[in-house]
Amino acid sequence: MKVIVLGAGILGVTSAYQLAKAGHEVTVVDRQPGPALETSFANAGEVSFGYCSPWAAPGIPAKAMKWLFMKHAPLILRPKFDVAMLSWMTRMLSNCTSERYAINKSRMLRLADYSRIALAELRAETGIAYDERMQGTLQLFRTQQQLDASAKDVKALAADGIPYEVLDRDGCIRVEPALKHVREKIVGGLLTPKDETGDCFKFTNALAAKAEALGVRFAYGTTIKALDVEAGRVRGVVTARDGDRDRERISADAVVVALGSYSPLLLKPLGISLPVYPVKGYSLTIPITDASRAPESTVMDETYKIAITRLGDRIRVGGMAEISGYTNDLGLARRSTLEHSVTDLFPGGDVSKASFWSGLRPMTPDGTPVIGPTKIIGLFLNTGHGTLGWTMSTGSARLIGDLVSGRAPEIDAKDLAVSRYG
Numbered sequence: 001m002k003v004i005v006l007g008a009g010i011l012g013v014t015s016a017y018q019l020a021k022a023g024h025e026v027t028v029v030d031r032q033p034g035p036a037l038e039t040s041f042a043n044a045g046e047v048s049f050g051y052c053s054p055w056a057a058p059g060i061p062a063k064a065m066k067w068l069f070m071k072h073a074p075l076i077l078r079p080k081f082d083v084a085m086l087s088w089m090t091r092m093l094s095n096c097t098s099e100r101y102a103i104n105k106s107r108m109l110r111l112a113d114y115s116r117i118a119l120a121e122l123r124a125e126t127g128i129a130y131d132e133r134m135q136g137t138l139q140l141f142r143t144q145q146q147l148d149a150s151a152k153d154v155k156a157l158a159a160d161g162i163p164y165e166v167l168d169r170d171g172c173i174r175v176e177p178a179l180k181h182v183r184e185k186i187v188g189g190l191l192t193p194k195d196e197t198g199d200c201f202k203f204t205n206a207l208a209a210k211a212e213a214l215g216v217r218f219a220y221g222t223t224i225k226a227l228d229v230e231a232g233r234v235r236g237v238v239t240a241r242d243g244d245r246d247r248e249r250i251s252a253d254a255v256v257v258a259l260g261s262y263s264p265l266l267l268k269p270l271g272i273s274l275p276v277y278p279v280k281g282y283s284l285t286i287p288i289t290d291a292s293r294a295p296e297s298t299v300m301d302e303t304y305k306i307a308i309t310r311l312g313d314r315i316r317v318g319g320m321a322e323i324s325g326y327t328n329d330l331g332l333a334r335r336s337t338l339e340h341s342v343t344d345l346f347p348g349g350d351v352s353k354a355s356f357w358s359g360l361r362p363m364t365p366d367g368t369p370v371i372g373p374t375k376i377i378g379l380f381l382n383t384g385h386g387t388l389g390w391t392m393s394t395g396s397a398r399l400i401g402d403l404v405s406g407r408a409p410e411i412d413a414k415d416l417a418v419s420r421y422g
Contacts, residue, residue, distance in 0.1 A: 001024050001025070001252075001253035001254055001404070002024070002025045002027075002251065002252045002253050002254075003019050003024045003025065003026050003027075003252060003253065003254045003255070003256065003404060004026075004027050004028075004029060004236065004237050004250060004252040004254075004255045004256070005019070005026060005027070005028045005029070005255075005256045005258060006028075006029050006030075006224055006237065006255065006256065006257050006258060006259050006266070007028075007029075007030055007257070007258035007259045007260065008028050008029075008030035008032065008034070008035040008036070008037075008204075008208070008218065008220070009030075009035070009036055009038060009039055009040040009204065009258065009260060009389070010036060010040040010200055010203070010204050010389055010390055010393045011258040011260070011382050011383065011385065011389055011393055011396060011397070012028055012030070012035075012256075012258035012259075012382075013028070013035055013036070013204050013207050013208050013211060014204075014207065014393045014394055014396070014397035015256050015258055015382050015396070015397045015400045015401070016028045016208075016211050016216045017207055017210060017211040017214070017216070017397065018397040018398055018400065018401035019256070019400070019401050019404060019405075020211055020214040020215060020216045021214065021401070022401050022404075022405045024254075024404070024405070025215070026211075026215070026216045026217070027216070027217045027218075027219060027250060027252075028211075028216060028217070028218045028219065029219045029222050029224055029237060029239060029250070030218070030219070030220055030222065031221065031222060031223050031224070031242075032220060032221070033220050033221055034205070034220060035204050035205050035208040035218070036200065036201045036204035036205060036208075038260070038359060038360070039260050039261070039359040039360055039361060039362070039389065040200050040201060040204050040359075040389065040390070041200075041201050041357065041359060042201065042283045042285060042316070042318075042355075042357040042359070043200050043281070043283065043316075043318055043359065043387075043389075043390055044281075044283060044298075044307040044309055044316060044317075044318030044319065044387070045197050045198060045199060045200065045298070045307070045309035045311050045316040045318065045390075046137060046195065046197060046298050046300075046307050046309060046318075046390070046391065047119070047195060047196035047197060047198055047390060047391050048112070048137055048192070048195050048298075048388065048391045049112045049113055049115065049116040049162070049192070049194050049195055049196070049391060050109075050112075050136075050137065050157060050162045050163065050164060050192025050193075050194055050195050051137040051139055051190075051192045051195055051298075051300060052105075052108045052109060052112045052388050052391060052392075053105055053108070053153060053156075053367070054095065054101060054104040054105055054108065054366060054367030054368070055092070055321065055363070055367055055386070055387075056092050056093070056095035056096050056100065056101065056104065056365065056366060056367055057096060057101050058096060058097060058098050058101055058152075059096075059149075060096045061093060061096055064077075071337075072304055072336070072337040072340050072341070073320075073337070074304050074305035074306070074319065074320055074321060075305075075320075075321050075322075075323075076320065076321070076322040076323070076324070076334075077322075077323050077324075078322070078323065078324035078325075080324075080325060082325055084264070084277060085277060085323065085325065087275065088275055088277040088363075088365055089323070091275055091365030091366075092365040092366075094365070095365055095366045095367070098152075100366065101152075102156065104366045104367050104368050105153075105156045105367075106156065106159070106160060107368045107415060107416065108367060108368060108388070108392075109156065109157075109160045109162060110160070110411060110412070111369070111371075111392050111395050111396065111399075111411070111416070112388070112391055112392055112395070113160070113162065114395035114398070114399075114410070114411050115391060115392045115393065115394045115395030115396070116194060116196075116395075117395075118394035118395045118397070118398050119196075119393075119394040119395075122207075122394055126206075126207070126210050128203060128206045128207060128210070129202075129206070130198045130199045130200075130202040130203035130206060131197075131198055131199045131202060131311045131312035131314075132196060132197065132198040133196060133197045133198070133296075133297055133310060134196050135193075135196075135197070135296055135297035136175070136191055136192055136193040136194065136195045136297055136298075137191070137192050137195035137297065137298045137299075137300060138167075138172060138175050138176055138189045138190075138191050138297070138298065138299050138300065139189055139190040139191075139192075139300045139302055140172060140179075140186055140189045140299050140300060140301055140302055140345070141186065141187050141188050141189055141190075141302050142185060142186055142187065142301075142302065142303050143187060143303075144187055146187075146302050146303070147166075147187055147188045147189075150166070150190050153190065154166065154190065157192070162192065162194070163192070163193055163194055164190060164191065164192050164193075165190075165191040165193065166188070166189075166190055166191075167188055167189045167190070167191055168187075168188050169183055169186055169187060169188060171188070171189070171191075172186055172188065172189040175189075175191055175296070175297075176295055176296055176297070176299055177292075177296070178292065178293050178294060178295060178296075178346055179299075179345065181293065181346075181347060181348075182344070182345055182346075182347070185344070185345070195297075195298065197297055197298050197309050197310060197311065198311070198390075199311050199312070199316075200390040203390075219239070219250075221241060221242040222239045222240070222241055222242070223239060223240045223241075223242070224237060224238075224239055224259070224266065225238040225239060225240055225247060226238040226266075226269070227255060227266065227267075227270060227376075227379065228249060228251075229270060229376055229379075232375075232376060232377055233376065233377040233378055234252065234254065234255045234376055234377065234378040234379040235251060235252070236249050236250050236251040236252045236255070237249070237250050237252065237255060252378075253378060254378045254379070254380065254404050255378065255379050255380070256380045256381075256382055256400055256404065257379070257380070257381050257382070257383060258381075258382045258383055259383060260276075260360065260361075260362040260383060260389075261276060261277070261278035261326070261360040261361070261362040263276055263362065263381065263383040263384070264276050264277075267374075267381075270376060270379075271375075272374055272375065272376070272418065273421065274370060274381070274383070274384070274418060274421075275364060275365055275421055276362045276363065276364055276370065276383060276384040277323075277362075277363055278325065278326055278360035278361065278362065278363070279321045279322065279323055279360070279361045279363040279386065280320075280321075280322040280323075280324060280327070280328065280358055280359070280360055280361070281318060281319060281320055281321065281322070281358065281359055281361050281387065282318065282319070282320050282322075282330075282334045282335070282337075282338060282356070282357065282358045283316055283317060283318035283319075283338070283356075283357050283358075283359075284315075284316070284317040284318075284335065284338045284339065284342070284351065284354040284355070284356055284357075285311075285314050285315070285316050285317075285354060285355045285357070286314060286315045286316075286317065286342070286349050286350070286351055286353065286354040287313065287314055287350070287353055288310075288313050288314060288315060288349070289348070289349060289350055290348050290349075293346055293347065293348040293349065294310060294315055294346060294349070295308050295309065295310050295315065295346060296310060297309070297310060298310075299345065301319075301341045301345060303341075304319065304320075304337060304340075304341045305319050305320065305321070306318065306319035306320070306337070306338060306341040306342075307319055308341065308342050308345065308346065315342065315346070315349065317338045317339075317341065317342045317354075318338075319337075319338065319341075320334055320337060320338075321361075322334070326360065328358055328359070328360060329358070330356055330357075330358055334358070335356050339351045339354075361385075361386050361387055361389075362383055362384050362385065362386065362389075363384065363386040363387075364384040364386065367386060368384075368415075368416060369382075369383065369384045369385040369386070369388075369389075369392060369396060369416060370382075370383055370384040370416065370417070370418050371396050371399050371400065371403075371413060371416040371417065372399070372403055372413055372414075372416055372417035372418070372419075373403060373417065374418055380400060380403060380404055381417075381418055382396055382397070382399075382400045395411075398410070399411070399413050399416070
């Protein structure tokens with residue numbers, strides 16, 4: 001079939017690669033001049049197969065109120081009269097129950113573990129290098145209360161057969177030796193040893209080159225104007241080149257929407273209500289000046305919800321959740337929070353040399369991505385992965401490859417489709 005993939009981020013490129021492997025004629029359309037130049041550009045670098053949890057969790061409403069008054073808050077809310085924002089927040093709060101948390105986390109762990117297998121196979125198949133490491137994620141607790149609260153995550157990990165280890169202070173230092181310099185600031189941690197790290201931008205660009213070698217065509221610098229739908233079936237995509245007023249129609253037998261936070265805007269005119277909303281995250285990329293004071297893998301600072309990740313000769317510090325709509329400005333207060341977390345746990349680095357970035361994460365109210373068909377024949381979605389697009393990308397791409405090709409997926413995907421929202 002002729003398949004168009006909309007979006008050249010990590011989800012779009014992995015989808016295109018899988019579809020090309022399945023024998024389809026694939027075109028990828030993106031407004032940027034190359035792959036992975038928006039949300040996939042400088043994310044936290046975590047590939048968190050075990051450390052993946054919905055933001056919607058029991059106790060979050062109370063914590064959110066507390067966070068709003070913290071100097072270095074993990075959550076920033078800039079309310080505005082926006083129906084989509086209010087609807088998303090209402091739905092998110094309705095998922096902050098123990099029952100919904102267990103269901104949503106189980107879905108996420110299922111897809112994440114599938115992605116773990118898919119990424120290992122893809123890496124062996126292609127030989128792609130992307131500053132990857134396979135040394136796990138250490139969720140670091142500064143208080144006994146945080147350590148005790150991790151019991152619900154331990155229960156979910158055990159139920160899904162995900163390896164984990166609860167560590168005391170000495171155990172944390174064994175895993176991350178640089179923490180010996182700040183041992184008095186930590187009480188323990190939760191290690192998920194199967195987690196990995198890597199540069200999403202490097203990976204996406206390398207895989208895009210592999211996809212091109214398979215015959216995938218990339219239409220960069222191309223704005224997506226609308227989906228072409230006739231008699232309940234997708235027929236193609238209406239586009240325009242940068243600086244060109246003339247519109248072009250690209251015909252297709254199937255279209256995969258992998259536009260992240262912008263997916264709902266394209267789908268709304270077709271009567272598809274997709275509850276995905278942008279939640280902005282920030283990152284710093286810092287050159288390593290003293291390897292003995294740098295993390296070995298990923299340390300997740302639970303207090304500030306900030307990930308500190310080793311990427312080759314750099315440290316990536318990423319986190320925070322800012323609900324402020326489709327704005328991508330860089331606030332100096334957010335940089336201050338990132339700098340505070342990394343220098344507090346790994347003192348000695350030169351943050352003055354860091355590059356500062358922000359990106360819009362496409363979040364669903366329940367934390368689970370939206371993958372699968374829509375009510376329009378031939379139109380598929382692969383979006384809404386929130387903070388876990390890099391983690392879930394390869395498994396999500398396999399699902400899309402199977403679903404578009406009419407094959408039964410290797411894992412249950414029915415509860416990932418947009419139809420779950422009614």
